Amino acid sequence: MKVFNNFSLGFKSFGKAFNFIFKHKMGWTLLVPVALTIIIFWLGLEFTSYMINETKDYLLNALSLNDNSFFFSEYLKMFLSGFLQVIINVAFFIIFTYINGYLILAILSPLLAIISEKTEKIVLGKTYPFSLQKLFHDILRGILIIFRNLFYELFLNILLLISTLIPVIGQIIGILSPFILFGISSYFYGFSFIDYNSERHKLSVKESVRYVRKNGGLALSNGGIFSLFMIIPVLGSLIAGIVAIITTVAATLAVLEIDQQNGTTDN
Numbered sequence: 001m002k003v004f005n006n007f008s009l010g011f012k013s014f015g016k017a018f019n020f021i022f023k024h025k026m027g028w029t030l031l032v033p034v035a036l037t038i039i040i041f042w043l044g045l046e047f048t049s050y051m052i053n054e055t056k057d058y059l060l061n062a063l064s065l066n067d068n069s070f071f072f073s074e075y076l077k078m079f080l081s082g083f084l085q086v087i088i089n090v091a092f093f094i095i096f097t098y099i100n101g102y103l104i105l106a107i108l109s110p111l112l113a114i115i116s117e118k119t120e121k122i123v124l125g126k127t128y129p130f131s132l133q134k135l136f137h138d139i140l141r142g143i144l145i146i147f148r149n150l151f152y153e154l155f156l157n158i159l160l161l162i163s164t165l166i167p168v169i170g171q172i173i174g175i176l177s178p179f180i181l182f183g184i185s186s187y188f189y190g191f192s193f194i195d196y197n198s199e200r201h202k203l204s205v206k207e208s209v210r211y212v213r214k215n216g217g218l219a220l221s222n223g224g225i226f227s228l229f230m231i232i233p234v235l236g237s238l239i240a241g242i243v244a245i246i247t248t249v250a251a252t253l254a255v256l257e258i259d260q261q262n263g264t265t266d267n
Contacts (some may be wrong), residue, residue, distance in 0.1 A: 008219025033241020109142035190223025
């Protein structure tokens, strides 16, 4: 019952978070990820263009096509150029789509930590003294958690892929794999958002892991909302940062409500 209650709480908190942000004049924070995503996307396009030109020049020199003037040389050059543009651009799109969520979370980690703390301050009136050292610690912790979750997600994805090779059982897993992959991604995204609260209350990483497992329903629904946006082609990647901010506020509101129910708000 608790799992379902926490799962439902995650969705309810997301709706509250959107109103909370604008009610308390935090809407300006949504502009930061918009600018950041544009910069990342532009840098990615510049990098792919560079890679296409460098790879094309390397292959043309390796195949001695720059010096040849045989009948098919120009056609071969055109084919290689077009082929490389398609392959590298598709690879960039796949990589950008897959890791963009975690990349955005890592870069926005300082802002998300501040937003989570500000949300708690508004709700409870509880303030935390500013410390540059603590801010850097929060940033480092947030980034480490993000990469930890990315590693575990990749490991479980590979394990799932291998399990599909098992006769009979593998076929069943293969059918269910989209839902399993979505659940895995949702859980670890949710973990990242919840951990800002765990760190602020001085929970170690192990203690944070136990807390998230105990409140797995919240992690699934909280991270599931972020994952739902991320699977939207192109648009999901572009608005990932905005959704991350809303989801961070939602996770904080939900954790505060759970702790209040458990009588551990001041811990």
